[in-house]
Amino acid sequence: MGRRGGAKRRGTRRARRRRRGAVVTTAPVAAIQRGWQSCEACGLLSRPGADAGACPRCGEELAFRKHRSIERTWAFVIAAAVCYVPANLLPVMVTTTAAGSAPDTIMEGVILLWSPTGWPLSLIVLIASIMIPSAKILALVYLLVTVQRGSVANNAERVRLFRTVELIGRWSMVDVFVDTFTAALVQLQPLMAVEPGPGLLFFAAVVVLTMLAVESFDPRLIWDAAPSEEVVHA
Numbered sequence: 001m002g003r004r005g006g007a008k009r010r011g012t013r014r015a016r017r018r019r020r021g022a023v024v025t026t027a028p029v030a031a032i033q034r035g036w037q038s039c040e041a042c043g044l045l046s047r048p049g050a051d052a053g054a055c056p057r058c059g060e061e062l063a064f065r066k067h068r069s070i071e072r073t074w075a076f077v078i079a080a081a082v083c084y085v086p087a088n089l090l091p092v093m094v095t096t097t098a099a100g101s102a103p104d105t106i107m108e109g110v111i112l113l114w115s116p117t118g119w120p121l122s123l124i125v126l127i128a129s130i131m132i133p134s135a136k137i138l139a140l141v142y143l144l145v146t147v148q149r150g151s152v153a154n155n156a157e158r159v160r161l162f163r164t165v166e167l168i169g170r171w172s173m174v175d176v177f178v179d180t181f182t183a184a185l186v187q188l189q190p191l192m193a194v195e196p197g198p199g200l201l202f203f204a205a206v207v208v209l210t211m212l213a214v215e216s217f218d219p220r221l222i223w224d225a226a227p228s229e230e231v232v233h234a
């Protein structure tokens with residue numbers, strides 16, 4: 001701890017000394033401008049030589065930018081937004097009891113589960129099935145619009161937002177698990193049958209499409225519009 005703190009202090013002292021000197025700022029240069037390519041799998045920065053297009057360390061295919069990233073991401077985001085409507089309006093499960101069968105949408109399921117004992121599950125379904133998918137779609141639209149407008153503001157925050165969406169995406173299937181789990185819980189009651197409704201298909205489509213959208217988006221695009229911005233290397 002002490003050593004690390006000391007190193008940090010030495011670092012800032014050195015930076016201060018440098019700041020007093022002549023070169024205090026440099027214009028950041030994108031790797032693409034220098035002909036360098038970064039590997040998406042292992043992160044190695046290399047200049048493509050004779051073996052063009054392959055990472056010298058891990059063999060992953062290299063590209064300066066993902067092919068047609070913006071168009072493909074838009075296509076997946078729009079498709080996800082379209083599927084989001086029937087996913088919420090159509091019943092995700094059909095409950096059959098002695099009294100007859102009743103279809104339930106996600107929201108009706110949330111309300112149905114809401115009870116003094118069942119509220120944690122109700123809250124999980126609400127967050128996993130309604131809030132997270134819509135937040136993911138909105139975040140991707142925001143990233144796409146700002147990249148297309150050539151925005152240079154909040155670049156680091158936008159990268160962080162993308163990383164968050166990417167991280168959530170890895171856990172997206174949790175939504176489906178939660179719904180299945182819920183159905184299984186309801187099924188525990190005697191003389192009751194729960195069947196998946198058509199809404200579940202659209203819901204799964206939303207999950208898959210947002211994952212594909214995240215996969216298509218190239219976060220390097222965020223920095224492309226800021227070639228002359230000055231940064232202090234401290």
Ligand SMILES: [Zn+2]
Pocket residue numbers: 039040041042043044055056057058059060
């Ligand atoms: Zn690599």
